[in-house]
Amino acid sequence: MKKLFTLIILLAAYMPVFAQQQVEMADTMRSNGYIYVVVGTIAIVFVGLAIYLFMMDSRLKKLEKRG
Structure with a gap:
């Protein structure tokens, strides 16, 4: 601590x-005007990570129910 x-x-x-x-x-x-490109790229990366984690969570829930 x-x-x-x-x-x-x-x-x-x-x-x-x-x-x-x-x-x-x-x-x-x-x-x-490059700041919008940077912000857009960061937003796309975070949205992609969120979608990936959501899909992974749903797959894990299916595996937990099956096992």
């Missing part, structure tokens, strides 16, 4: 530095 708490504290301390560097890149991507 102590290690997890320490990890959370270190990540929280690192995030503001990381976020300031990302703003510059995000502004450039937003001005070029």
Whole structure:
């Protein structure tokens, strides 16, 4: 538990530095219109993962009922 708490504290301390560097890149991507491609790609990946997990869950339920 102590290690997890320490990890959370270190990540929280690192995030503001990381976020300031990302703003510059995000502004450039937003001005070029690439940010929509990035957001669309991430959305497609998450939707694909959600569909895959839902299908896997239904298959496991069928196997549990059969076995």
